[in-house]
Amino acid sequence: MSTGGGIAEKLLSAQGDLVAVAGGLEQLDDVFPRRVHADPETVERGLAQLVLTLIELLRQLMERQALRRMEAGALDDDQIERLGQTFMKLAERMDELKEEFGLTDADLNLDLGPLGNLL
Amino acid sequence: MIHLYAFAKNLRSLPVERGVEGSPLEVCEVEGATAVVSRLQATPLQTTHEALIRHGLVVEALLDHADSLLPVRFGERFDDEDGIAAAARRLRPDVRSRLDSLEGCVEVGVRVVDPRREEPAVRAPDGTGYMHAELELSRARDRMVRALHAPLDENASASAVGAPGAGGVVHTASYLVRREAVPAFTRLVDGYAATHPQLTVVCTGPWAPYSFAGEAEAAA
Numbered sequence: 339m340s341t342g343g344g345i346a347e348k349l350l351s352a353q354g355d356l357v358a359v360a361g362g363l364e365q366l367d368d369v370f371p372r373r374v375h376a377d378p379e380t381v382e383r384g385l386a387q388l389v390l391t392l393i394e395l396l397r398q399l400m401e402r403q404a405l406r407r408m409e410a411g412a413l414d415d416d417q418i419e420r421l422g423q424t425f426m427k428l429a430e431r432m433d434e435l436k437e438e439f440g441l442t443d444a445d446l447n448l449d450l451g452p453l454g455n456l457l
Numbered sequence: 458m459i460h461l462y463a464f465a466k467n468l469r470s471l472p473v474e475r476g477v478e479g480s481p482l483e484v485c486e487v488e489g490a491t492a493v494v495s496r497l498q499a500t501p502l503q504t505t506h507e508a509l510i511r512h513g514l515v516v517e518a519l520l521d522h523a524d525s526l527l528p529v530r531f532g533e534r535f536d537d538e539d540g541i542a543a544a545a546r547r548l549r550p551d552v553r554s555r556l557d558s559l560e561g562c563v564e565v566g567v568r569v570v571d572p573r574r575e576e577p578a579v580r581a582p583d584g585t586g587y588m589h590a591e592l593e594l595s596r597a598r599d600r601m602v603r604a605l606h607a608p609l610d611e612n613a614s615a616s617a618v619g620a621p622g623a624g625g626v627v628h629t630a631s632y633l634v635r636r637e638a639v640p641a642f643t644r645l646v647d648g649y650a651a652t653h654p655q656l657t658v659v660c661t662g663p664w665a666p667y668s669f670a671g672e673a674e675a676a677a
Contacts, residue, residue: 348663349659350565351646351647354656354657356657401591418585419585
C-alpha cells in the first residue's frame, strides 16, 4: 500500500537532511513490539543491544542528574572531577562496545508505544 | 466485530476511503457524539502494516469531513454498538467537551535534528572539563529549543513536547493549531529554520489531533 503522495502532502516545511528524519519511516516494523533476535547467529548481538540500551538509559539519567546538581551548586570541585571522569570513561567504553557489536546510537532505543521512545 | 476510528462532531459526510480489511465506513450515534466505525470479520486483532495504515488514512480523511475530530488509537474493537456506547458513556462529558475544545483545530508536528549531536562524545583532558563541556552543550541545546518552542507554543492552543531522542533529535513536539492559523504557524518554523541553517527542521500537518485526544482513548 503506497502512502507516498499523502506523506508529501503533509510536509508543510522542511530544511536540512530529510533522509535522516525520514529514515524512521523505513522502519515501520518499529511500531510492533521489539523482540530479541534469538537466532544462534544473532542472539549475542540482540542481547548486547538490549543490555547496552539499559546501560545507556542509566548513563544518560545519571549524567543529567549530575549536571543538574552541578548547575545548582550542589557539587564541590572534587565531586565534579570524579563524576566527570566516571562519565567520560563510561561514554568511551560504550562507544567501544557499540563498535564491537556493530550498533549505532539509533539501535540503542526502544519504542514504548504511546510513551514514545525510551531514549 | 466493530472497529472504531474516531468520534466526530458535525460530520458532514463519510469519506470515500475504505476501512480496515476493505470494510465500508459507517456511523453510529453514541451518547451525543458520532462514532465512525466499520464492521469486520470476528477474527483476532491483526496488527498488520496495511491495517495500521488503513486506520490512519481513514482518520486523516475524516479530518476534512467534520468540524471536530477525536481520533481513536488503532485497535479499539467492540462486539456491538452497545459496547461502543458503554465505552463512550464512561467519559461522555470528556468526549463531548474534547470535541468542543478541538473544534477547528488540527495537529502540526515539528521535529528538529541537530547533526552535531551525533558527533563523538565530548573529549576533555579531565573530568571537570568534561562536565563543564557537557553542561554547556546542554544549555546550548536548551536555548536552541526554547527559541523555537516559545513562539510556536504562543501561537498554538496546546502543545505536547516529547523527550529528545536518538539520532540527533533535539526537539519533537506536536502543536494544536487552529486550521486557519497553520500558514502563519508554518512561517514561524520557516523563520527559525532560516536562522539555524545547521539544523534539520521538519514541520508536518495538518494531522488529526492524536496527541490531544487522551481522554477519548481512555473512554474507548
